[in-house]
Structures are given as structure tokens and as C-alpha cells.
Amino acid sequence: MTATIYDVAKRAGVGIGTVSRALNESTQIKPDTKARVLRAIHDLKYQPHALAQGLARKKTHMIAIIVPVFTGYFYLELLKGIQKEAAKNNYDLLLYSVDEGDRTEAFLKRTLSESRVDGVLLVSLKMSDKYAEQFQQSRFPIVLVDSLHSDLDSLTVENREGAYLATSHLISLGHKKIGMVDAQLKSAPAQVRLDGYKKALVDHGLPFNDAYLVITHDLTEKDGFNREAGYESMQQLIAMGEDRPTAVFIASDIQAAGAIQAIHESRLRIPEDVSIVGFDDIEMAEYLSLSTMHQPLFEMGQTAIQRLIDRMNDSELPVIRQRFHTKLVIRKSCGSQVPGMNL
Amino acid sequence: MTATIYDVAKRAGVGIGTVSRALNESTQIKPDTKARVLRAIHDLKYQPHALAQGLARKKTHMIAIIVPVFTGYFYLELLKGIQKEAAKNNYDLLLYSVDEGDRTEAFLKRTLSESRVDGVLLVSLKMSDKYAEQFQQSRFPIVLVDSLHSDLDSLTVENREGAYLATSHLISLGHKKIGMVDAQLKSAPAQVRLDGYKKALVDHGLPFNDAYLVITHDLTEKDGFNREAGYESMQQLIAMGEDRPTAVFIASDIQAAGAIQAIHESRLRIPEDVSIVGFDDIEMAEYLSLSTMHQPLFEMGQTAIQRLIDRMNDSELPVIRQRFHTKLVIRKSCGSQVPGMNL
């Protein structure tokens, strides 16, 4: 069927070693021999067998990427960056998408011992100490994206800073009663965004009001970063009546989408009655005219691959933690609280 | 480092063949021998080397999926279905995303000869006759999704039917002047959707008016399924003034998003001044209150994998072409043309 290196060798009248050298840019080959081999390769439409090559080289040129079952643009943008950079460096992407909680570990385990890939990108998923140690000890290249572990390379967004900026923006518009809708605190980003929110209040001399903080108590396995959670949380705030906050910082755009729906259903207006700021800047945010914190996802994806490649080339690199800054994107979902100052 | 089958054999005091049998559910092994081997495997944390296995078995248990650089929910939903079904059947997904035009062929070529994967899913990309023939001759399993070639398995959406239904819906609401915004006709779906639109007009005794058909003349390499194209196309229709259509069928939701923007900017109202129906039912459609044709993408993804697996098991299967039906999802973007009958 398909030609092997032996066929090429025979046709070119050389040994298999020479064929290999012709293919692998070795300097140890005479130019005209190389030309002859390349000609034979061309004639036979020969293409090296990826698996055999991988087996011999102990390199597969594949990168596994483990993501939570993709819900939304968040992962799309990231994937684009990852994909582009991987392609540029001739790496193929093996995509694992995890739905149930502990499948992550199963994937990590396989990854670690099957030698199917040269490295792993773990996205938005928690890295257990146990596996972190295994990866570290085995020097198996891994980079965490939007996730954190002190022993491993990680790229995260400045969630605290982002939340701080978002909240500060609302404060700067004159709001005094500023609420927050958050996801479950077992999620690190949710935790940290809450911190940023609190800090912004404190720094500007505003009290932190427990009643203004609504955290999804999603009974399912989810983390609360979804529309339904945002919808319900906002309903809860609205139910406070006149005491309700005049502005709300919402931990993710997708929750904000649900929140907006809840607000509209209550016949309240945005931003006249309630101002909101989201987080993520997913594509939909633009359609919702939602002010939000933009994350440089594409760039993070690219950087993640670069870092992974660096680490594959040198496993002794010191562990880094790279933080990416968010940027406030102002749209129409927040206005000044002072009457008459509205847009 | 990691244990090989030889280590396991030695530890269990058996031959390597026996270890292999213990792993591969062979009946040719005594239960207690098997137990002993499995014990050794457990002790050594042995895991077969995927590449070596692939090389020996001539099977990689990987499927390549080639998609246009993912823009939007269209691919997300499809990917979810693909991913889920692949995981269920223990196949790994190798993701290739194509941006520039002819990279597709490069991927197909590699796929065909590198033996890296057991099968290919080609999504929304044109299959050239040349490669179609190569795939067919080599009996290399491939399934086309949202793409078509007579010699290969393909799953498509009933684009004509969908366009027909969308247009008919507008007609049933009383509209007489119905326009269409389409993408470039070099794209098969665009072509076929236009046919459906025309047929609906004709079947209902309405004339086809050339001026009401706007086809993006995108100068870039794109096919016109994007927001900017929709925006400009709609501006063109609006520029007709009072002669403009009262309803427009738009070939994709993403174009519809652009069109809606254009409509709003012209101070026209939806659906009072212009009714629109889109195509795809991407997540955003709900937020835009856009009536549109829903495609069963998740299901298509699943089916695609199933079909691919079937074909991998039996390359002699007759070529099939499976069509999926679309469904009209009514939201608020279309109203009756007759004054007073509006919502």
C-alpha cells in the first residue's frame, strides 16, 4: 500500500539510514544523494508514518488539551489562540472535553502514562495536588490556563484586579449601593472576583453589605457560571424592592445575560434602574450592550502553547505564574445613579 | 522509567504474549494467570504505550476533525455532539482548524498518508474531486458534515427545505415583498438556500424580484457568512426606501445580527417595519429574539461519529447521504405585514 522507508531506500539505491537523514535535515549527507532520495520520496509519494516516527523519537508532536465541555465563547477564543500557535509550531491538538467532575483525573492519568502526547494544557479545571506532584516528578510538561497550582506553570487572568476595576467603575459613576452576583466559591475565579469586589468597596469607603451578595446555590454539579444562575440571583436582588442595589457587578457575562432577562421581566430598566457590569467579554456581551471586563483570551491561548513548548524543550525551567490583565469595556449597561446624569 | 510489557511479564513470571492476552480480553488465558498478570500491571502502574499499540495494531483510535476556524456556536454545538459520541466510543479527537483556503488539502493529504488517525470528519469544507477519489480508492474512512460529495458519506442539513419553510412562514404572515440576504453562491449552502427561497415564492404565486436579493460581494477570502456582510447587505435593501421588502430571509443568524444592527441604525423597527427570519439558531438568536431555522447540530455531530465508526468497521458500506431537517423557531423578529395585526 503506502510506501515505507525501505521502499524509498531501494528505489533511491541507498540505505534506510540515508533516507532518514535526507528527511531530517541532517548535515551528514551529500547534496546529490539527498536530491536522489528526495526524488524517490516524491515518486513514491512517501510520507513518514507518524506513529512509527513517534515511537522511535519518543515524541508525538501532539498536545493534549483538556477543557470543560465547551460552553461558550470563552473557550472558543482561547481555543483559537491555542490552535493557531500550535499549528504554527507544527503541533497537533488532541482535544479532551470533560463533563463530569472527575473525568479530569482519568484524562490526566492516561496522558501521563500512555505517551500519546508531548504535553498537556489544562484549561479551567482544577489540578489536584496528587496529580500535580505526579506531573512535576515525572517532568511531564503541563501548563494550566485559567487554573492555578503553585507547583506548575499557570496562566491566569487578574481576576481580583478585574473585579476591582469593575466595581470601581460603578463606584465612580456615583453608585453607593453596589451588589454582586457570584458563582460558587469553590471555583477559584469566583472566590477571587469576590475579593476584588470587596476590596474596591473598602478602598472607596463603602460598606460591604452581605445582603447585596448573592451566590448561586446551584444544586447540580455545575459551578454556577451559567445563565439560569444569573437569572435567579438577580431575581433575589430585585425582590429586595427599594432596598435593592442600584448597580450590580456580575461575575460572568453569561450570568449577566440571565440577570438582564430577570431585570427586564421585572419591568426595570438598564441602566436607569440597575447598572450592571459583567466579566469575560464574550461575543454576546456586545449584543447585550453589556459593560464588562475583557480578557485577552486569544493571547492567553497563544502564550500557553509557547510556554508549553518552552517547557517541553527544557523541563528544568523554573515554574512561572503569568497573569493577564483585564480591560474594562464600557457599553450601555451602566449609567450614573444620579438622576439627570443618565445617558 | 515507565514500565513496559516486558517488565510486567517478568514480574508476573509469564511471557509477553500472555500479558498482551491479559490486557486484550482474550479467552486464551487461564483466569488465575490473568489475575496474576493484572496484579503485576497494577503494581507497576503499567499502561500500554499508545503509539506502540497503534503501530502494531495499525489502529490509532484517533479521529481527525477538520473544521473551518471556528467562528461561532454553529461549530460549538456540532463539536459537542462529536466529542460526546467519540468519547463514548473511546476515540480521541485530533482537531485541525483550517483558516486559509487550501490548507484543507494539506490536512487531507497528511491524514491520508501519515496513518495518524483511523478516520476523518470533514466539516463545512469543500471536498475536491481529486481528494474524494483518493479517499475512496484508499478506502480511508471519511464522513462529510455540512458538505457534500457524491462519492463519500455525507450528512447535510435540508437547506433547501429550511429556506423554503422560512420564506413560506413570511408569506403566511401576509408579506408580499420578501427579500433575501445571502452569502456568496460559491458556498453550497448559500446556493441551495437561495433555491429554497425562490421555490417558496414561486409556489405561492409571488414573483421573484432580483432587486430583493442581495448577495454579499465580500472581497476577502471569506464566504460571506459573517456579521459585516449582513450589515452591508441590509443597508442596501434599506436604501431602496419605500420599495424595500417588508420581510427578509437571511441566510444565517450571524448575518442577521449584522442586519438587525443596520435596521436599528436606520430607525426602522423589527418586526413592524421589517420582519426577518434567520438560519442556524445559534445561541445568540435567542437574545436577538430572532426567528430562525434550527439545525440539529448536536445530533448531527453524534451521527457523524457513529457513521464514521461504522465505516471504519466496514469499508464496503454503500455511500449514504443523510439529510437532517430544520425546524422553524418562532421568536419576535417577524410580524404580520398587515397593520393592526402586529403583536
Added chain:
DNA sequence: CCTGTTTATGGAAGCCCTTCCACATAAAGA
């Protein structure tokens, strides 16, 4: 022209499996 280098080349060994064949052992039949 010969010796010492340098450069080029062939092909065995190794990567880690599966599979097949030969052989051993146990069970069954006579």
C-alpha cells in the same frame, strides 16, 4: 603514493506493542 582525517553511508538495534506459530500441558476418549 601513503597515512591520517573528515565525511558519507549501510544497516543492526531499539522503540513497545500485537499476532502468529510452535510447543507444552491438561482434559477427554478409547
Added chain:
DNA sequence: TCTTTATGTGGAAGGGCTTCCATAAACAGG
């Protein structure tokens, strides 16, 4: 008890590549 058959088992061969080592060819220098 001795065949015959069924059942288990070991390990060579093979899958297609890279790499290394030994050897051959080319090139200098004297």
C-alpha cells in the same frame, strides 16, 4: 495406559521509524 483434542503459553517476527556504530569513500598533507 496411550492417543487425540482442547487449552494455555512463550517468544519470534513484524509494524516503520531513528540512531548509533562500524565501515567505506573522499580528501588533505607530506
